[in-house]
Each structure stands twice: as structure tokens, then as C-alpha cells.
Amino acid sequence: MNESTRIKRPSLTIFVVAVSFLACSEGGSEFLEVEGWTLAGAVLTYDADNLWEYINGAAELFVQYDVQTCRTADLASGNLVVTVDLYDTGSPLNALGVFKQENPAGGPPLPGATMAAVSPPYQALLLKGAAYVKVNAIEGELTETSGRELLEALARALPGQATLPPELGLLPEEGKVAGSEGYQREGFLGLTELPGCVFADYSAPGDETWQGFVVVPPAGSSPAAAWDALAGDWTSLKDAGLNVLYRDIPYRGLVGVAMSDGSIIGVAGAADQRQLVSRLESFVQ
16 A cells, blocks of 8 residues: 555545536535445645645645646445546656656556556556546445556546647657656656656667657747756767767766757767767757
8 A cells, every 4th residue: 555545534635627627516515426426524634834734744746747636535336445646747747757767668558548547455546637537445346447447437527638748749750669657746757956847768779779859948938948957967969960968877877958949858868979969860850
């Protein structure tokens, strides 16, 4: 079980993305109407300021991804009772970042969901739009079948489109490993100077798999400003018409970036400068 299921509370709670996708009153006394499931307790609501009261240190991840609200409640169906935590992260990109942090591999496609994963016997996860949903069994056990059925019902109850965030369209398609896409809002690759990045794994004939990324500057900033910030700390080189900034990450190889069509594109894990430039060239094309 995860940390949230061990905390004593009057009843289970859910993060609210926006009142618009919840069947709730202004007082917050109602929850999503999930087909086949009934509310089994009070509905509690948290925000970024008090989320730690519910999940302690685990709140740091959600605050990092700009959580707006969290609503949690217990739902029951037959002998199975689960806690459903519904997080509103403010944007589909933030929701994707949280999902990938908690379950990098994801799971098989689920009708009506952007991403989903079932981890029997106790947990299931769902991503749809700006909503990240976390299910934990507290009575009975989730099977792969019952978990997917519940996630499908939750996906039907949530509004919005089950599509990937448009920012992932910044990543080149050629050579991309399907399902490897993700988003880290800050400190990509453990580097504090790198702002938020969308990323994916790439492969090419005769080369091992490597990671490519595109910088997504925070609101109010620009790729040019991010480039200037990196230029002050990273080493510069020019090769094959590319103006490259790079640095070495201990035990992880070289990471480098270049400007392409107004965006900062980058690759990580190169063994040397030649490999770094070669991968950047293929990533730009």
C-alpha cells in the first residue's frame, strides 16, 4: 500500500482538478459518479498548502507539478472498497509528469484514458487530461480485470480528451521509442540549470538507445532566455553547422543542447563529443 492509505483520517480524500469535471456542489459534498460504485464515506479536499496533512512527504511531488486541488473519497462495489485520489495538476503536461514519476513504464492502452496502469492487488493509476487518479484498495484486492474495469469507469466519468499533451509534439517522431515519452518540470537529468523538459528514448540502426529532450520554458520565459542561462555554465562547441552547449554528467556521459526552429533540443548519455554531435544532428532532422 502507498503512504496515503496508512494515514488515519475521517474518510478517504480526492484531489479535485477543477470543479468543472466533478459532479460536486459548491460545498464539495459530492464526488465523481462512477458507474457500478457507491460513495462509502465523506469527501475531503486538499490543495498545495495542506496536502502534506494527507500524504506527508509525498506531497512534494504534487506541489512540484503545480497541484491545484486533491479530492479523495472511498468507493465501494461488492466486497471491494477503494480510496480514489483525484488530483488536478492544472494542465495535461503536469499530469503526465506525475504519472511518469510514479509509474515510468505505464500499462496497456485503456479505453477513454490517456494512460493507465494496474498493479495488483492494491493499486491502479489513471491519466486523463489534467487529472491524475490514484486508486488504492483498502478492503479486498484489485485484480488486473477489476482494476481495469474501475479505471474505465473513472475515465468515462472524467471530462476532456484522452490525448497526450500537445507539448510532446515538439519531440521528433523518427526513431522515437513508443511509450517512452515523459515530462519533468524542473531539474531534468538532475541538473538544476535545466528547466522543464519533454523527453523520450530514441534508437537508430547501429546505435544503442539514447534519450532526447526538448526544453519547455516556464510561463513568462523563452527558449532564448533558457539558452542564455545555460551558455554561462556549459561548454560551447561548433560542429557540422551546429552551435552546441554541453556538459558532462558523472557516470552518465555527455548531455548537450542546440537551437532548432526556435526550440532548445538536447540529447543525453553520449560517450564523447562525436557521438553527441551525431545524435544532435539526427535529432534536429
